[in-house]
Amino acid sequence: MAEIARGLRNVVLTETRLSMIDGEVGKLIIAGFPLEELAPHATFEEVLYLLWHDRLPNADELTTFTQQLSANRSLPETTLTVLQVAAQNKLPLMDALRMGVDTLSLVDPEPEATSIEANLRRASRLLAHFPTIVASYWRLLHGQEPVTPRSDLSHAANFLYMVNGQVPEPAITRGMETYLNTVVDHGMNASTFTARVIASTRSDMTSAIVGAIGSLKGPLHGGAPGPAADMVFEIRERAARSGRSVAEEAKDWATAKLQSKERIMGFGHRVYRVRDPRADVLGGAVRQLFQQTGGLDFYNDARAVEDAMLQALEEYKPGLRIKTNVEFYTALILHGIGLEPEIFSPVFAISRVGGWVAHILEQYAEDELIRPTTNYNGAYDRKWVPLAER
Numbered sequence: 001m002a003e004i005a006r007g008l009r010n011v012v013l014t015e016t017r018l019s020m021i022d023g024e025v026g027k028l029i030i031a032g033f034p035l036e037e038l039a040p041h042a043t044f045e046e047v048l049y050l051l052w053h054d055r056l057p058n059a060d061e062l063t064t065f066t067q068q069l070s071a072n073r074s075l076p077e078t079t080l081t082v083l084q085v086a087a088q089n090k091l092p093l094m095d096a097l098r099m100g101v102d103t104l105s106l107v108d109p110e111p112e113a114t115s116i117e118a119n120l121r122r123a124s125r126l127l128a129h130f131p132t133i134v135a136s137y138w139r140l141l142h143g144q145e146p147v148t149p150r151s152d153l154s155h156a157a158n159f160l161y162m163v164n165g166q167v168p169e170p171a172i173t174r175g176m177e178t179y180l181n182t183v184v185d186h187g188m189n190a191s192t193f194t195a196r197v198i199a200s201t202r203s204d205m206t207s208a209i210v211g212a213i214g215s216l217k218g219p220l221h222g223g224a225p226g227p228a229a230d231m232v233f234e235i236r237e238r239a240a241r242s243g244r245s246v247a248e249e250a251k252d253w254a255t256a257k258l259q260s261k262e263r264i265m266g267f268g269h270r271v272y273r274v275r276d277p278r279a280d281v282l283g284g285a286v287r288q289l290f291q292q293t294g295g296l297d298f299y300n301d302a303r304a305v306e307d308a309m310l311q312a313l314e315e316y317k318p319g320l321r322i323k324t325n326v327e328f329y330t331a332l333i334l335h336g337i338g339l340e341p342e343i344f345s346p347v348f349a350i351s352r353v354g355g356w357v358a359h360i361l362e363q364y365a366e367d368e369l370i371r372p373t374t375n376y377n378g379a380y381d382r383k384w385v386p387l388a389e390r
């Protein structure tokens, strides 16, 4: 029997020009750029163009691309109706996003077209709708009317405008851009793999993206930042109640979790054995954001929580090198931007869909069916027993 690579650990599926991860030294390259070179400077539109076209756009190309996205923000009537029904049933946000994106097939003006150009147009339409679906559903869930998107705002600023009904300050928009850029693509993660598997059957782009949303929903992938934020809030509250320091409360919290064999969200990674470089980039952006908006107390407490978690993980899981991952700092930056933990996973999807699209296009170009095998460990030679005799 062939050797099993459980979880496909260390299995190299294919080649990609989109991102490179070195888990031993903590390095992430996005389409040729070290993450720290790209994420704090670019707009999300520039990063999308880079991933989809393998180069940065010039001014004219960026204007055309930005207009293409902003022209596709309004939701079709059916999508809005689905979101309204979902809100009446209080469905989780990721489920509403998945169902909302699925309805976009209804308004695809060229459903049969599969050329690269047609898929790029489809990708722009899908991606442009993500923030509107998430923001509209968030407001519906909270008994508010959705806010009509504005075409004169950037992708990042318009999303926050649709959530809050107010145009965000430049520092907040910059924080959002840096977050979106930081998590847009990351090798063969589970949701990207899901998208590529679906695309490898020559299925359509919308199906691949809907499948990827389902994969991202899981707590081991995109579901971690909400609980990571809740952890920091809870530990701060405990410290405020007890009069002890945040570090002391965090130590007790970590000990209790690890003794009961629970995982600490925002720590550990399948590939990184050192600190996740995305945590560093977001860490810098978070500090800058809190300096400008006046939340440094929260930032310092969160750092104390991080230190306590790292110490406890080293003590209870020695040698496993479980370090801070992107989700811990995602929690801090999205909190600093003013978003609630429940919306964190769909906001991750608003970014990652850019990477999914690029991988789907690569997969279409490769045109190789992804189909691993299994070793059978069931019974042999069973004999058929008629129903009446069972």
Ligand code: COA
Pocket (backbone or CB within 6 Å): 219, 220, 221, 222, 224, 262, 263, 264, 265, 266, 267, 268, 269, 270, 271, 317, 320, 322, 325, 326, 327
């Ligand atoms: N808290 C506590 N223990 C953890 C841990 C965490 N965050 N991450 C890994 N471990 C432990 C596991 O319990 C296991 O311990 P054991 O060997 O004593 O049973 C060991 O480390 C290996 O775990 P495994 O799940 O095989 O490692 P992995 O490389 O597949 O894990 C994650 C990757 C992301 C699934 C894992 O680190 C995790 O669950 N993290 C928390 C969720 C999270 O933050 N996800 C976002 C990722 S960006």
